[in-house]
Amino acid sequence: MFIKKRPSWALSQSEITPESVYLNRRQFMSGSVAVAAGLSIPGLLPAAELPVQGKSLNFVPMPDYSTAEEKTPFKDVAQYNNFYEFGTGKGDPARYAEEMTVDPWSLGVEGECEQPGEYALEDLLKPHEYQERVYRLRCVEAWSMVIPWIGVPLADILKRLQPTSRAKYVYFETLHDPDQMRGQRSLFSTIDWPYQEGLRMDEAMNELSFLAVGLYGKTLPKQNGAPIRLVVPWKYGFKSIKSIVKIRFQEERPETTWEMIAPQEYGFYANVNPEVDHPRWSQKRERRLPSGLLSPNWMETVKFNGYGEQVAHLYKDMDLRKFF
Numbered sequence: 257m258f259i260k261k262r263p264s265w266a267l268s269q270s271e272i273t274p275e276s277v278y279l280n281r282r283q284f285m286s287g288s289v290a291v292a293a294g295l296s297i298p299g300l301l302p303a304a305e306l307p308v309q310g311k312s313l314n315f316v317p318m319p320d321y322s323t324a325e326e327k328t329p330f331k332d333v334a335q336y337n338n339f340y341e342f343g344t345g346k347g348d349p350a351r352y353a354e355e356m357t358v359d360p361w362s363l364g365v366e367g368e369c370e371q372p373g374e375y376a377l378e379d380l381l382k383p384h385e386y387q388e389r390v391y392r393l394r395c396v397e398a399w400s401m402v403i404p405w406i407g408v409p410l411a412d413i414l415k416r417l418q419p420t421s422r423a424k425y426v427y428f429e430t431l432h433d434p435d436q437m438r439g440q441r442s443l444f445s446t447i448d449w450p451y452q453e454g455l456r457m458d459e460a461m462n463e464l465s466f467l468a469v470g471l472y473g474k475t476l477p478k479q480n481g482a483p484i485r486l487v488v489p490w491k492y493g494f495k496s497i498k499s500i501v502k503i504r505f506q507e508e509r510p511e512t513t514w515e516m517i518a519p520q521e522y523g524f525y526a527n528v529n530p531e532v533d534h535p536r537w538s539q540k541r542e543r544r545l546p547s548g549l550l551s552p553n554w555m556e557t558v559k560f561n562g563y564g565e566q567v568a569h570l571y572k573d574m575d576l577r578k579f580f
C-alpha cells in the first residue's frame with residue numbers, strides 16, 4: 257500500500273528549506289566533525305563524496321543544437337538531482353544510485369511497431385554516432401541548469417524500430433527493482449512504481465528530443481539516469497525519464513507518473529510556460545544553478561524553455577492553459 261506523502265516540489269516555497277539554511281549546513285558539514293561522525297542530512301553530500309565521472313565517450317559537438325550559456329558545473333549537475341527511486345532529497349541519488357547495476361542493460365520494445373523485442377543497450381546504440389548538445393533543463397520546481405549531454409536523437413532510434421501508422425504516442429518506463437532502488441522500498445513513497453512517462457509521436461520525432469547516455473564527455477553518472485535517459489528540453493524536467501528499460505508505441509495517450517499523482521498540478525504536456533503558473537507557485541522565474549544566498553541567480557523563464565522556434569508549431573491549435 258502506498259502512503260501518500262507530498263513530494264518536495266509539491267511543498268509551498270516557505271516550506272522548502274531556505275537556501276541560507278542549506279548553505280550554512282553545507283559549510284558546516286564540509287569540514288567538520290559531522291562528516292567524521294557520518295551524520296547524514298538529506299540533500300547534502302560531504303565534499304569527500306564528490307561523484308566520480310564515468311568512461312570517456314567519442315562524440316560530435318552540435319553547435320546548432322547547443323546554447324552558448326554558461327554550463328552548470330559538473331558537481332552541481334551530479335549532486336543536485338531528482339531521482340525518487342533513490343530518495344526524495346536532492347543529495348540522495350548521488351549517495352545511493354551506486355547501488356544500481358547498469359551493465360548489462362537491455363530495453364524492451366513493444367506495441368505498435370515492426371521491430372519489437374528485447375534489445376541489448378549496445379545493439380540499440382551501435383549504428384549511431386554520439387552527439388553533444390548543450391541544453392537548458394528547467395525543473396517544474398523552478399530551478400534550472402545548462403547541461404552538455406552526449407547521446408543520440410530519439411527520432412533516429414524510434415525510426416529504426418519502425419512505428420506503425422497506429423502509433424500515436426511513445427511510452428517510456430524506468431527500471432523497477434526495489435533491491436537496487438531504495439526509494440522503491442520506501443513505505444512512504446508517493447509513486448506507484450515504475451516511473452513512467454510519454455510523448456506524443458510528433459513530439460518524440462522532433463529534432464530536439466534526445467536519448468542521453470552521457471554528460472560532460474563521459475557516460476552518465478548513475479544519479480543522472482544511467483545508462484540511458486530521455487532529455488526533452490522544452491518540457492519540465494519530470495518528462496525526462498531516467499534509466500529507461502521499456503519503450504512502447506501505442507494508440508492511446510499513456511498515463512504518466514506525476515499526472516497520476518496530482519493531475520490538477522502536473523499535466524501530460526508539461527511544456528515550460530511562464531504564462532501558466534503551478535497552482536501553488538509561480539513559473540515566471542527560475543533559479544539557475546549554481547545559486548546561493550548572495551547570488552540566487554534568478555532569471556525570467558522563457559516559453560518552451562527558449563526552444564519555441566523548434567517546437568511551438570506542435571501546439572499551434574491547443575489551449576496551453578487546458579493542456580498544461
Ligand code: MTE
Binds near residue numbers: 336337492496
Ligand atoms: N526519472 C525517474 N525515473 N525518476 C525521477 O524521480 N525525476 C525527474 C526527471 N526524471 C525523475 C526522473 C525530474 S523531476 C527532473 S527535474 C529530472 O529527472 C532531473 O534530472 P537530473 O537529476 O539529471 O538533473
